[in-house]
Amino acid sequence: xxxxxxxxxxxxxxxxxxxxxxxxxxxxxxxxxxxxxxxxxxxxxxxxxxxxxxxxxxxxxxxxxxxxxxxxxxxxxxxxxxxxxx
Amino acid sequence: xxxxxxxxxxxxxxxxxxxxxxxxxxxxxxxxxxxxxxxxxxxxxxxxxxxxxxxxxxxxxxxxxxxxxxxxxxxxxxxxxxxxxxxxxxxxxxxxxxxxxxxxxxxxxxxxxxxxxxxxxxxxxxxxxxxxxxxxxxxxxxxxxxxx
Numbered sequence: 001x002x003x004x005x006x007x008x009x010x011x012x013x014x015x016x017x018x019x020x021x022x023x024x025x026x027x028x029x030x031x032x033x034x035x036x037x038x039x040x041x042x043x044x045x046x047x048x049x050x051x052x053x054x055x056x057x058x059x060x061x062x063x064x065x066x067x068x069x070x071x072x073x074x075x076x077x078x079x080x081x082x083x084x085x086x
Numbered sequence: 087x088x089x090x091x092x093x094x095x096x097x098x099x100x101x102x103x104x105x106x107x108x109x110x111x112x113x114x115x116x117x118x119x120x121x122x123x124x125x126x127x128x129x130x131x132x133x134x135x136x137x138x139x140x141x142x143x144x145x146x147x148x149x150x151x152x153x154x155x156x157x158x159x160x161x162x163x164x165x166x167x168x169x170x171x172x173x174x175x176x177x178x179x180x181x182x183x184x185x186x187x188x189x190x191x192x193x194x195x196x197x198x199x200x201x202x203x204x205x206x207x208x209x210x211x212x213x214x215x216x217x218x219x220x221x222x223x224x225x226x227x228x229x230x231x232x233x234x
Contacts, residue, residue, distance in 0.1 A: 039151045047203055051188040052102035054211045055201075058132055058173040058185070059103075072179055073133075074117050080216055081118075081139055 093125065094192055094199050097157050101188070101201060106130055109199075111192070120169065122190075134169040135184050140215055145204075148191060154200055158193040167192040171201075173212065183212040 004012060012020040018040065023031040034042055092111045099106050108125040111134075118136035137144050145168055150160070160166065169190040175181040186209040192199035 038149075039153075041151055043203060043205075047187075048101055050211055051185070051201070051203055054173065054185050054188070055100055055102040055132075055171065058171045059130055069174070069176065069179075073174070073182075074114075074119065076179055076216060077117060077119060077135070077140075084140065084142070 092197055094122070094197050096199050096201070098200060100190075101203075103130060122169075122171075133172040133174060134190065135172050135215070137168065137170040137184060137186060137189065140184075141186065141213070144186060144209075145189065148202070150191070150202070154191075154202065157200055158191070158198040159196040160193050161195070164193050164195050167194050172215075180216040182215060183210075184215055185211050186213045187211045 006012065006022045008022050008025055010022055014020065017037050019035040021033040021035075023033045025031070036042060090113050092113075094109050094111050096107055096109060098104065103124070106124040106127060110123045110125055111120055112123070113120040118139045120134040122132045122134050124130035148166060148168065150158075158166070169192065170184045170186055171188070171190065173183045173185070175183075186204075187207075188201050188203045188211065190199055190201050
């Protein structure tokens with residue numbers, strides 16, 4: 001991994017069209033500005049971890065084969081759809 | 087119980103289940119609900135909901151990156167299906183939530199899909215379906231004017 005030291009307002013260029021600027025730094029908190037083409041995906045890494053966690057939670061409680069659970073769920077969803085129509 | 091079954095390939099797997107690439111989608115009839123089960127690991131399954139019927143302003147269009155378009159082999163005339171993963175609360179079903187921040191996008195022609203993560207932070211990973219409807223996703227000012 002390339003490690004660079006930068007001061008506030010200094011920039012880093014990646015390739016031809018990505019630019020990173022250090023906007024502010026205070027203690028262990030750094031604000032970073034990123035200029036990149038729209039089709040480049042930029043995510044805080046916690047966001048992916050959060051989706052992993054949520055997916056694992058979603059799978060762990062599944063009991064859809066249980067007819068009482070699925071009947072109840074369908075009844076509630078239908079009720080909600082009716083409510084939204086009004 | 088379930089009706090039409092389709093095998094959907096997720097070339098990247100799903101976050102947390104990156105090794106699971108092949109799922110069986112069983113859509114329920116008459117209700118915007120489906121089950122998505124891993125083909126190789128029967129313990130792994132999800133309940134999916136079509137979110138647009140519950141959240142009318144949700145995702146009128148999807149911005150996909152060129153990589154995502156290639157991964158799902160989306161052609162100019164292709165339509166994509168949007169599903170959201172539910173987290174059921176079995177103790178109290180009214181507390182069940184749906185993940186609007188990371189919807190599943192499926193190309194119904196190629197049966198290839200991907201779970202995308204939306205950049206818009208106003209969409210929740212745990213959006214309640216049956217209560218708290220006043221906090222519509224996307225309506226950032228929803229809580230404005232609330233006292234306390």
